Amino acid sequence: MSGMWYECKVKYRKTDETGNQKVTTEPYLVDALSYTEAESRINEEMKAYISEEFKITNIKVANYAEIHPFENADRWFKSKISLLAYDEESGKERKTNMYVLLQANDVKEAFDNTVQVMKGTMGDYTIPAISESPIMDVFPYFSGEEDELEQMEKFNALKASKLENTVEVEDTMEFDAEVVSENY
Structure with a gap:
């Protein structure tokens, strides 16, 4: 990785849970050597996720x-x-x-x-x-060399992993009835 991160804001039409479409702008982070490379890389990455038209509205060094x-x-x-x-x-x-x-x-x-x-x-x-x-x-940027392939796969696996089982914590706190009634 180059150590230079660029925050890229991408504007596109997004469909929400109810099926309505709205225009939204979301920031993404890309590892690149220059603004030009950051623009090229965010275009490449977004094409994989967004099938419709999108626009890069801002790029800045993070x-x-x-x-x-x-x-x-x-x-x-x-x-x-x-x-x-x-x-x-x-x-x-x-x-x-x-x-x-x-x-x-x-x-x-x-x-x-x-x-x-x-x-x-x-x-x-x-x-x-x-x-x-x-x-x-x-x-992140990976050159595609074989020794970096494992690093890229590990990074993407960690990034993509989701919390599998959420454990609900039971609230066992007890409050004095007088204190509760005074506050409400």
């Missing part, structure tokens, strides 16, 4: 340091990670922010996945923010 797909997750989350470093010259602590895009089903899982991604980090860090990203899908 500020993600890393992209991490996770199994059984269907949404993308943006984690802000503040790396802490001590500046010996000034004697002050410096923060450097980086953003990581990762898959999860909710914010708590996104936090856990961020901690897992940062597990091997030598320095101190904090996670000041996690938010759901509007990114619909991520298309």
Whole structure:
């Protein structure tokens, strides 16, 4: 992967659950070397998903340091990670922010996945923010060489995996009747 990610907004006509068609614009992420390549790649990728006409309305450089797909997750989350470093010259602590895009089903899982991604980090860090990203899908670049084929298949399998069994958690919290009646 090149490490340069481009966010491409694609406008097209989408059919919703009720059968109505509406025009929608959705952001996608592509790994490319230039704006031109990003445009070419998003056109190629979208042709596989959208049979009708579509339009690329915007392409911009995305500020993600890393992209991490996770199994059984269907949404993308943006984690802000503040790396802490001590500046010996000034004697002050410096923060450097980086953003990581990762898959999860909710914010708590996104936090856990961020901690897992940062597990091997030598320095101190904090996670000041996690938010759901509007990114619909991520298309990494693979050259097609044999050694990258396995990497591409693994990335796509992780990205495409869905949560199979959802376990319903029973709420066993009890509240004092007086407190509940005071609040309502």
